[in-house]
Amino acid sequence: MNRILASVTTLEQHLDAVATNSEIYRPLRCPHCGVAGLWCHGCYFRKADHTTPSAKSVNPVPILRYLCRACKHTCSRLPACIAPRRWFDWVMQALVLLMLLAGNSVRQCSDCSSRARSTVRRWRDWLGERGDTFAFWLRSRFAELGRHPDQESLWRDVMQNMTLMQAMAWCDSHTDVP
Numbered sequence: 001m002n003r004i005l006a007s008v009t010t011l012e013q014h015l016d017a018v019a020t021n022s023e024i025y026r027p028l029r030c031p032h033c034g035v036a037g038l039w040c041h042g043c044y045f046r047k048a049d050h051t052t053p054s055a056k057s058v059n060p061v062p063i064l065r066y067l068c069r070a071c072k073h074t075c076s077r078l079p080a081c082i083a084p085r086r087w088f089d090w091v092m093q094a095l096v097l098l099m100l101l102a103g104n105s106v107r108q109c110s111d112c113s114s115r116a117r118s119t120v121r122r123w124r125d126w127l128g129e130r131g132d133t134f135a136f137w138l139r140s141r142f143a144e145l146g147r148h149p150d151q152e153s154l155w156r157d158v159m160q161n162m163t164l165m166q167a168m169a170w171c172d173s174h175t176d177v178p
């Protein structure tokens with residue numbers, strides 16, 4: 001999908017890029033129909049600054065929007081510092097996957113993550129079906145991950161030593177379904 005710009009990690013960078021280098025936000029092609037050559041289509045605003053006191057807050061934060069002339073859908077790319085909801089799901093999913101790989105039960109993972117057991121089960125099944133593919137993608141991009149003998153140590157390395165933001169942004173650009 002490539003919806004996340006991993007290089008933009010702070011709101012200041014984002015505002016600066018919107019003002020001076022907005023081309024980095026233009027998707028190469030439409031995520032709906034694949035046609036290239038998207039048109040600028042104004043922007044929408046998000047309340048993204050949750051840390052600065054309101055007087056100094058940079059809210060609302062502009063997000064550039066693009067229009068596909070072929071299918072008329074609009075789309076946007078988000079900086080890494082303004083993550084889509086799925087991003088947080090991913091972070092939690094990675095943590096739960098680690099717990100599962102370390103031998104914890106579905107019930108234990110559910111208790112720790114405050115996610116329903118059915119959700120944990122779905123993630124477990126995802127790992128069983130697609131974990132190898134996912135690990136293959138990660139290893140192909142981050143060669144140092146190749147030394148891990150199993151998925152548990154690979155995921156642990158990803159969680160502990162990589163910029164998770166960038167790992168997930170990279171995966172985002174290679175898969176539609178996390």
Ligand SMILES: [Zn+2]
Binds near residue numbers: 035071073
């Ligand atoms: Zn389109």
